[in-house]
Amino acid sequence: MPTTILTSHLGYDTAGSKKAVLLHRNPTEVRAAALVGEDGARVELTPGPEVTVDRWSLGAFRRLDFSDVREPGTYQVEIETAEGTQRSEPFPIADKRIPATGISDCVNYFRAVRSTGEIDRKDRAARFYNDDSGRTVDARGGWLDASGDFSKFLSHLTYTRMMSPQQIPLCAWAFFAARDNLRADPTLDGALGAKLRDEGLHGADFLVRFQSPEGYFYTGIFDALTKDLNERVINAPLQDSVRTQRWQAAYRHGGGLAVAALARASLAEVSGDFAQAEYLRAARRGFDHLEHHNTDYSFDGTESVIDDYCALLAATELVNAGEGVVAQAESRALSLIARYTGGPGFGYLIGDVEGRPFFHAAEPGLPIIALLRFAEVCPGSPVSPQARVTALALARDAVHLNEEVANPFGLNRQYAQPKGEEPRTTFFFPHGNETGYWWQGENAGICSAAYAALVTAGQPECDDELRQRLQVLADDQVHWVLGLNPFDSCLLQGRGRNTPEYHAIFKNVPGGILNGITAGFEDEHDIDFMPAGPVAAGNAWRWAEQWIPHSAWFLLAASLMR
Known part of the structure; x- marks a missing residue:
């Protein structure tokens, strides 16, 4: 058929926004459209205008909105064109459909990718790269980074100013945050709360072990993608798996989120391998160390916006755990607030010493989250109202960017600056960037935007x-992951349809989120997902590989959906 009816494969929450998108490969007149229940009841739908998106070469799109339908049941979207009548695949509308299913799947994924067995036996005495001193670290636990990478990272890409993603520490923090979000819903908390808490404690236990005697956290254990146990050493890699001895994690390298996660773990009602007081001591020791040495661990001796929001979240969670670091939290909040500036019709954060706008492939929503967490934990601070104002301004900017162009899927957009070019608004992360090689699907990033919204x-x-526009923005990102995208592909492994295989040997795990959809491989104004030529050349990882931050941000977003 020349038209594909795209819907969320997992279905829709009764209280959320709901839409389908029609993909037309040729100009098409839609004569009628309806939502049809399994009992035959019909709700007539009004098709939106046919639009093209940037230079996406797949065709044109129409949106069909049925947000007002809240009756649980199984439905199909039906359209009538010159080619005849066509129906979508069936999908449910149900109470708590996304949080109940999505969070459970993600927790099971993390349990499956825990570091265990021969890897843990090796990591029990982890060595350092190019070091003959004989010293070792007990680095058991944590989660393996990705389908084809058995490393354990606080962050990789540590040789960049604005691209370091938060990895294991973010995941640990996310489990505690998501669990707290579910406390408002006894049904979900009762089913999932203990699992979320216990997975967070598993991450916290690893972080305690992965802290140096001096107080800093190590950046990661990386085997240069060899899968050779003897190559598993503590190091920080550069491009092409070149390993270095820069293994001290600055705030932006996962050190800040490690502090935040451990402070949150100290408030859990039960402990893991360490007592609650030990989690808090490790958090405070790590924070105090980085307050004096953070720029020593950045490759250029400067801080970026990532240092600000990671340090802010670290200080905030310490305050929440009873530590007297309000002044440090206020200082970081003010530094982050001062980065906000007016732009070409919208505002943005100045990201680094070069004055580039902040944009990120994995966590563009984290500045908003850190500011609002600070305002929540420190309501009496004179800085708290300013933090709220800046966070709301950033949220309005995000909505503006999503709505300023034809965007039938509501996909999150950013104000980005490709290497050597001027800033521009874009759907996808630029291929030309600080790393020299790293760009991939951005499911972590869009889910972080959903959670921030x-x-x-x-x-x-x-x-x-x-509020309504932000809730729609959040729904749009989650449903994009769940199959409401131009490729009709569910990016949650084990659910829905058309999920690609990453590798014949290194299999993806049910419940995890794939990297996802990117800009066109040749034309960055286009869109791509598993293009045959690049996949055959070894680029399948960019789209089909799983990576733990995707699932962490997805479960956070799902934890606030109702």
Whole structure:
């Protein structure tokens, strides 16, 4: 058929926004459209205008909105064109459909990718790269980074100013945050709360072990992609798996989120391998060390916006755990707030010493989340109102960028600056960037934007109109992952349809999230997903490989969906 009816494969929450998108490969007149229940009941739908998106070469699109339908059941979208009547695959509308299913799947994924067996036996006495001193670290635990990479990272890409992603520490923090989000819903908390807590403690236990006697955290254990146990050494890699002895994690290299996760673990009602007081001591020791040495561990001796929001979250979680570091949290909040500047019709954060705008492939929503967490934990601080104002401004900017161009899927957009070029608004992360090689599907990034939108929507200062737009933005990102995308591919392994295989040997794990969809391989104004030529040349990882931050951000977003 010349038209494909795209829907969320997992279905829709009764209380959420709901839409389908029609993909037309040729100009098409839609004569009628309806939502059809399994009992034959029909709700007539009004098709939106046919639009093209940037230079996406797949065809044109129409949106069909049925957000007002809240009756649980199984439905299909039906359209009538000159070619005849066509129906979508069936999908459910149900109470808590996304949080109940999505969070459970993600928790099971993390349990499956825990570091165990021969890897843990080796990591029990992890050596350092190019070091003959004989010293070792007990680095058991944590989670393996990706389908084809059995490393354990606090962060990789540590040789960049604005691309370091938060990895294992973010995941540990996310389990505690998601568990707290579910406390408002006894049904979900009862089913999933203990699992979330216990997985967070598993991550916290690893972070305690992975801290140096001096107080800093190590950046990671990396085998240069050899899968050779004897090559598993503590190091920080550069491009092409070149290993270095720069293994001290600055705030932006996972050190800040390690502090935040451990502080949160100290408040759990039960302990893991360490007592709650030990988690807090490790957190405070790591924070105090980085307060004096952070720039010593960055490759250029400067801080970026990532240092600010990671240090802010670290200090905030310490305050929440009873530590007296309000002044440090306020200082970081003010530094982050001062980065906000007016732009070409919208605002943005100045990211680094070069004055580039902040944009990120894995966590563009984290500045908003850190500011609002600070405002929540420190409500009496004179900086708290400023933090809320800046967070809401950033959220309005995000909505503006999503709505300023034809965007039938509501996909999150950013103001980005490719290497050697001027800044521009874009759907996807630029291929030309600081790393020299790293770009991939951005499911972590869009889910971080979804979570930031939902946290903002819950603020009392958020007006009703913005709240509704933010909730739609969040739904759009989650449903993109769940199959409502131009490739009709569910990016949650084990659910839905058309999920690609990453590798014949290194299999993806059910419940995990794939990297996802990118800009065109040749034309960055186009869109791509598993193009045959690049896949045959060894680039399948960019789209089909699983990576733990995707699932962490997805479960956070799902934890606030109702």
